[in-house]
Amino acid sequence: xxxxxxxxxxxxxxxxxxxxxxxxxxxxxxxxxxxxxxxxxxxxxxxxxxxxxxxxxxxxxxxxxxxxxxxxxxxxxxxxxxxxxxxxxxxxxxxxxxxxxxxxxxxxxxxxxxxxxxxxxxxxxxxxxxxxxxxxxxxxxxxxxxxxxxxxxxxxxxxxxxxxxxxxxxxxxxxxxxxxxxxxxxxxxxxxxxxxxxxxxxxxxxxxxxxxxxxxxxxxxxxxxxxxxxxxxxxxxxxxxxxxxxxxxxxxxxxxxxxxxxxxxxxxxxxxxxxxxxxxxxxxxxxxxxxxxxxxxxxxxxxxxxxxxxxxxxxxxxxxxxxxxxxxxxxxxxxxxxxxx
Amino acid sequence: xxxxxxxxxxxxxxxxxxxxxxxxxxxxxxxxxxxxxxxxxxxxxxxxxxxxxxxxxxxxxxxxxxxxxxxxxxxxxxxxxxxxxxxxxxxxxxxxxxxxxxxxxxxxxxxxxxxxxxxxxxxxxxxxxxxxxxxxxxxxxxxxxxxxxxxxxxxxxxxxxxxxxxxxxxxxxxxxxxxxxxxxxxxxxxxxxxxxxxxxxxxxxxxxxxxxxxxxxxxxxxxxxxxxxxxxxxxxxxxxxxxxxxxxxxxxxxxxxxxxxxxxxxxxxxxxxxxxxxxxxxxxxxxxxxxxxxxxxxxxxxxxxxxxxxxxxxxxxxxxxxxxxxxxxxxxxxxxxxxxx
DNA sequence: TTGTAAGCGTTATCAT
DNA sequence: ATGATAACGCTTACAA
Numbered sequence: 001x002x003x004x005x006x007x008x009x010x011x012x013x014x015x016x017x018x019x020x021x022x023x024x025x026x027x028x029x030x031x032x033x034x035x036x037x038x039x040x041x042x043x044x045x046x047x048x049x050x051x052x053x054x055x056x057x058x059x060x061x062x063x064x065x066x067x068x069x070x071x072x073x074x075x076x077x078x079x080x081x082x083x084x085x086x087x088x089x090x091x092x093x094x095x096x097x098x099x100x101x102x103x104x105x106x107x108x109x110x111x112x113x114x115x116x117x118x119x120x121x122x123x124x125x126x127x128x129x130x131x132x133x134x135x136x137x138x139x140x141x142x143x144x145x146x147x148x149x150x151x152x153x154x155x156x157x158x159x160x161x162x163x164x165x166x167x168x169x170x171x172x173x174x175x176x177x178x179x180x181x182x183x184x185x186x187x188x189x190x191x192x193x194x195x196x197x198x199x200x201x202x203x204x205x206x207x208x209x210x211x212x213x214x215x216x217x218x219x220x221x222x223x224x225x226x227x228x229x230x231x232x233x234x235x236x237x238x239x240x241x242x243x244x245x246x247x248x249x250x251x252x253x254x255x256x257x258x259x260x261x262x263x264x265x266x267x268x269x270x271x272x273x274x275x276x277x278x279x280x281x282x283x284x285x286x287x288x289x290x291x292x293x294x295x296x297x298x299x300x301x302x303x304x305x306x307x308x309x310x311x312x313x314x315x316x317x318x319x320x321x322x323x324x325x326x327x328x329x330x331x332x333x334x335x336x337x338x339x340x341x
Numbered sequence: 342x343x344x345x346x347x348x349x350x351x352x353x354x355x356x357x358x359x360x361x362x363x364x365x366x367x368x369x370x371x372x373x374x375x376x377x378x379x380x381x382x383x384x385x386x387x388x389x390x391x392x393x394x395x396x397x398x399x400x401x402x403x404x405x406x407x408x409x410x411x412x413x414x415x416x417x418x419x420x421x422x423x424x425x426x427x428x429x430x431x432x433x434x435x436x437x438x439x440x441x442x443x444x445x446x447x448x449x450x451x452x453x454x455x456x457x458x459x460x461x462x463x464x465x466x467x468x469x470x471x472x473x474x475x476x477x478x479x480x481x482x483x484x485x486x487x488x489x490x491x492x493x494x495x496x497x498x499x500x501x502x503x504x505x506x507x508x509x510x511x512x513x514x515x516x517x518x519x520x521x522x523x524x525x526x527x528x529x530x531x532x533x534x535x536x537x538x539x540x541x542x543x544x545x546x547x548x549x550x551x552x553x554x555x556x557x558x559x560x561x562x563x564x565x566x567x568x569x570x571x572x573x574x575x576x577x578x579x580x581x582x583x584x585x586x587x588x589x590x591x592x593x594x595x596x597x598x599x600x601x602x603x604x605x606x607x608x609x610x611x612x613x614x615x616x617x618x619x620x621x622x623x624x625x626x627x628x629x630x631x632x633x634x635x636x637x638x639x640x641x642x643x644x645x646x647x648x649x650x651x652x653x654x655x656x657x658x659x660x661x662x663x664x665x666x667x668x669x670x671x672x673x674x675x676x677x678x679x680x681x682x
Numbered sequence: 683t684t685g686t687a688a689g690c691g692t693t694a695t696c697a698t
Numbered sequence: 699a700t701g702a703t704a705a706c707g708c709t710t711a712c713a714a
């Protein structure tokens with residue numbers, strides 16, 4: 001912690017110049033094996049440690065990637081949906097493997113200040129955005145700055161940036177089709193924030209499935225809220241008041257769905273006998289809840305890693321395309337309707 | 342993204358020297374209000390942005406804190422326990438408010454390489470460690486390096502570093518006492534990794550409660566595994582084979598407890614009629630699971646924020662003490678034994 | 683193969 | 699009140 005050993009100290013000890021040391025340490029070609037070895041030995045002896053800050057500064061990079069979680073006004077509430085943690089885990093591990101540091105923050109979705117903070121202030125070499133608004137100022141700003149970034153979520157029409165995620169519209173449609181197939185007719189929708197893409201595309205899928213089946217569409221059957229069991233539970237309670245003959249719920253997250261199922265029971269509706277429930281994400285919990293939760297599986301791990309790989313490729317100057325990952329309907333017990341209407 | 346505006350550009354435009362600009366921008370005393378205003382205007386006009394990397398380098402700091410999650414050999418499996426996400430959320434928000442960046446990574450608990458990477462390489466000004474091993478090389482290394490760090494978890498005997506967390510021994514003891522009070526006698530324990538402090542202290546509390554009640558202690562009743570519903574479920578299945586007359590489970594995390602309850606049902610045991618279950622953490626899920634989960638509440642939010650405050654104070658040179666946060670037994674439905682034996 | 687020197691952008695010291 | 703200068707630790711032309 002006291003006096004740091006620098007490259008010059010090694011140079012002095014080895015009787016060479018700092019540049020030679022730098023070259024030796026970085027395994028540059030054109031340095032004789034013998035000198036290299038000698039210098040590396042001395043470095044080890046002296047307990048030399050490269051000052052990454054200095055190097056990154058000199059190299060004008062930061063070797064750091066920010067993973068940003070947009071939140072909305074009202075709901076700067078505590079987050080705990082396991083989905084987020086899974087994707088963070090995958091991202092940080094993958095970054096680690098590539099020698100990058102992972103920075104994390106929540107950012108207000110309606111502002112773009114954070115672009116200055118992370119990009120202009122040169123804190124990071126790139127950004128990973130976990131979901132975004134349908135009209136997203138931050139993304140526009142990132143683009144105008146020429147920043148490297150990858151977004152988690154569905155690829156949407158006219159999108160001129162890179163995303164990695166499932167086709168949420170198709171996923172939601174599959175979920176709702178399934179509910180219709182097992183005989184459900186009054187299907188509620190519980191989403192995250194209305195103007196975030198992931199919720200928006202899933203709502204589209206929901207509406208599409210209803211339409212295809214010739215079922216009536218009713219704004220009263222949709223509700224938008226936080227990704228927590230509590231919010232899910234409250235929403236379904238509200239929904240039941242509006243639509244007493246509700247016979248199914250499609251929730252935009254498994255974690256929400258847990259609250260949904262609990263409140264349904266509290267209200268005297270059995271799941272799945274009276275009301276079927278389908279969630280989204282297929283977090284570990286889904287298979288271990290009772291009843292086991294029907295859901296749309298997303299390859300979260302793979303997706304997180306892919307985001308990193310794409311971003312690093314972009315930083316290397318490559319042109320990379322968006323990826324649409326496969327989703328999969330996993331039918332479990334929460335939607336096995338014994339008695340269709 | 343092209344040519345960056347630097348302090349010298351402003352100096353040139355304003356007809357002053359770079360040092361004056363620096364002083365003006367940093368609101369140093371001894372600079373006339375008029376000059377300051379003029380310079381700040383020009384800076385704004387030119388869209389000047391401080392290069393934090395350069396400043397941090399010059400100031401020999403990084404203005405970044407690492408939050409590290411130790412993992413064990415076998416289990417570099419995906420993490421998703423909401424507890425972790427809640428604490429990460431609290432930590433990152435609090436760091437943000439203080440102008441610090443939050444770096445995140447998982448580190449192998451049996452190594453201390455990461456100390457070099459984060460501390461010696463000067464990537465961060467301090468470290469937040471989420472749990473640790475009973476004998477923790479990383480911590481010893483951090484101490485020998487004189488690094489600033491704060492650990493999440495119980496304060497343990499002879500500990501000469503700063504921790505923030507609940508008294509896990511007391512928490513576990515309260516949980517198990519409660520089970521004993523409602524008539525349970527064959528109580529199983531499902532922990533995280535055996536040599537991590539949080540699991541270790543809770544095991545002690547568990548044993549203590551059994552001892553106090555004069556109940557027999559049986560190694561076969563304890564199992565150690567991952568913090569996932571799946572692992573919790575598998576553990577309880579194994580436990581039931583070893584101890585067929587099991588009538589209660591104390592699990593070290595609510596998320597685990599979910600899997601525990603599901604498998605109990607699969608095995609034909611009703612919760613809480615046949616087997617009572619108590620979890621730990623009081624994540625949002627706990628109150629919304631069915632049956633509602635009895636658990637030990639930890640002030641996760643407050644704890645995360647407090648860790649940050651302490652760490653920043655340490656960095657400022659203050660001497661700060663450890664904190665033991667209050668825990669609280671929350672009795673819900675998973676432990677209401679209708680029929681005691 | 684190696685050394686010299688410049689520079690990344692900022693701030694602090696020491697003058698003036 | 700302000701400017702010149704050095705320095706933080708490293709890498710890389712360019713020169714030798």
